[in-house]
Amino acid sequence: MDDVVVIGAGVIGLACAHYLAESGRRVRVIEREAVGAGASHGNCGLLFTSDLVPLCTPGAVRKEILGMLRGTSPLFIKPRLDLGLIAWLVKFAAACRPDRLPAAMRARESILSSSERLFDELFSEGAVAADYERRGVLLVYRSEEEFDGYTAANRLLEPYGLAAEPLVGSALRSTEPALRPDLYGAWHHRTDAHLRPDALLHSWRGRLSRNGVLFTENCAVKGFRTAGGRIDAVIAPTGEIRARDVVIAAGAWAAGLLAPLGLKLPVQPGKGYSITMGRPARCPEIPCYLHERRVVATPWKSGYRLGGTMEFSGFGIHLNRRRLDALKSAAAEYLEEPLGRPVVEEWAGLRPMTYDDLPVIGRAPGVANLMLATGHGMLGVTCAPATGKLVAELICGEPPHIDPSPFGLHRFQ
Numbered sequence: 001m002d003d004v005v006v007i008g009a010g011v012i013g014l015a016c017a018h019y020l021a022e023s024g025r026r027v028r029v030i031e032r033e034a035v036g037a038g039a040s041h042g043n044c045g046l047l048f049t050s051d052l053v054p055l056c057t058p059g060a061v062r063k064e065i066l067g068m069l070r071g072t073s074p075l076f077i078k079p080r081l082d083l084g085l086i087a088w089l090v091k092f093a094a095a096c097r098p099d100r101l102p103a104a105m106r107a108r109e110s111i112l113s114s115s116e117r118l119f120d121e122l123f124s125e126g127a128v129a130a131d132y133e134r135r136g137v138l139l140v141y142r143s144e145e146e147f148d149g150y151t152a153a154n155r156l157l158e159p160y161g162l163a164a165e166p167l168v169g170s171a172l173r174s175t176e177p178a179l180r181p182d183l184y185g186a187w188h189h190r191t192d193a194h195l196r197p198d199a200l201l202h203s204w205r206g207r208l209s210r211n212g213v214l215f216t217e218n219c220a221v222k223g224f225r226t227a228g229g230r231i232d233a234v235i236a237p238t239g240e241i242r243a244r245d246v247v248i249a250a251g252a253w254a255a256g257l258l259a260p261l262g263l264k265l266p267v268q269p270g271k272g273y274s275i276t277m278g279r280p281a282r283c284p285e286i287p288c289y290l291h292e293r294r295v296v297a298t299p300w301k302s303g304y305r306l307g308g309t310m311e312f313s314g315f316g317i318h319l320n321r322r323r324l325d326a327l328k329s330a331a332a333e334y335l336e337e338p339l340g341r342p343v344v345e346e347w348a349g350l351r352p353m354t355y356d357d358l359p360v361i362g363r364a365p366g367v368a369n370l371m372l373a374t375g376h377g378m379l380g381v382t383c384a385p386a387t388g389k390l391v392a393e394l395i396c397g398e399p400p401h402i403d404p405s406p407f408g409l410h411r412f413q
């Protein structure tokens with residue numbers, strides 16, 4: 001019998017394993033493919049801890065639908081009869097209410113600021129290594145109107161000390177010379193950081209293995225046997241695996257594992273793409289979020305990545321050439337030298353999206369030994385350490401370091 005079984009070896013599963021092992025628990029991580037096979041591999045690696053405003057803000061639906069109709073939005077919803085997706089979209093629209101914003105921002109601030117501190121600890125202790133740098137993030141705008149449109153959101157960040165500094169014209173050029181001279185300006189969120197996600201997973205896995213965490217790869221969990229309101233066994237192709245506690249950290253696929261237990265998890269796969277390259281000669285030094293096109297350009301010492309788009313088209317991860325090309329053409333609108341060589345990888349991954357843009361962390365109602373850690377949407381890397389620490393505290397019966405109540409599954413039941 002295992003002590004704790006974590007299902008899913010993405011950044012969230014590894015973070016849970018880390019803090020559970022630190023608390024003295026014996027952990028086994030079970031992964032359907034290989035460590036880092038999911039969204040945690042090819043994402044943009046921003047530790048976007050200033051991103052307190054959720055996607056579901058007043059006016060978001062109108063803006064995105066107009067953008068989709070005009071063909072200017074990076075959002076794509078494949079037309080099909082998917083009742084789960086339709087319900088998700090309706091609830092997303094309902095969540096875009098101004099009265100919901102303050103509580104959502106407070107919840108996001110709690111997990112993001114905790115993660116920022118914990119990442120600092122992990123990197124300063126040398127626990128993990130991943131081209132980590134704190135240079136902030138530039139939100140870059142071609143148009144003055146769009147740039148001005150960020151002023152209101154930026155004001156919301158002032159009480160948290162996270163407001164960005166505006167950089168217009170020559171101030172932008174001197175801060176980031178890799179950007180084109182014809183851009184209007186950028187907002188510089190100075191406190192944000194970035195890292196290389198694949199390197200993070202590689203080094204974290206190594207550290208966990210050395211600390212006794214066991215990994216079982218190529219093992220897709222099929223379901224659970226329950227008895228007396230508990231998970232009695234995890235059902236895997238190799239047979240049954242028994243454990244005192246079970247953590248579901250299966251990203252976009254978590255809902256499928258919970259449904260047979262009668263639990264509704266409104267997580268939709270939000271497909272994104274990235275292209276990883278060698279550094280161009282005029283490589284940005286600061287990660288740039290190319291705002292009108294919602295594409296991120298992330299530089300590392302070891303390379304350079306363009307990533308973005310949000311496609312609701314189911315669980316397929318085949319590469320759509322048009323979307324990959326759109327990343328390149330977007331970068332060309334903002335950067336002097338948008339592409340590097342060689343192209344190392346073209347990739348697609350599925351973000352686990354909740355309609356209220358908050359993760360799902362906490363005990364599964366009615367199943368005593370089942371813990372959930374999923375639904376991190378566009379911020380899974382950023383939120384990973386605080387999620388892992390909170391999961392370990394809840395399992396070990398320690399006082400939680402942040403209020404878990406905004407993240408509970410009960411909000412959807």
Ligand SMILES: Cc1cc2nc3c(=O)[nH]c(=O)nc-3n(C[C@H](O)[C@H](O)[C@H](O)COP(=O)(O)OP(=O)(O)OC[C@H]3O[C@@H](n4cnc5c(N)ncnc54)[C@H](O)[C@@H]3O)c2cc1C
Nearest residue numbers: 008010012032038039040043044046221251272380381382
């Ligand atoms: C293009 C793109 C850019 C992004 N940029 C950023 C960014 O800059 N910053 C940021 O913070 N976040 C970013 N994200 C979001 C981030 O990648 C995700 O939120 C995060 O990776 C989710 O981690 P996870 O561990 O929950 O899921 P995953 O990494 O998807 O891990 C889940 C794992 O569970 C496994 N699994 C599933 N089902 C089973 C089963 N039945 N049995 C066993 N194993 C199973 C899967 O194989 C997978 O390995 C981006 C995402 C995309 C797509």
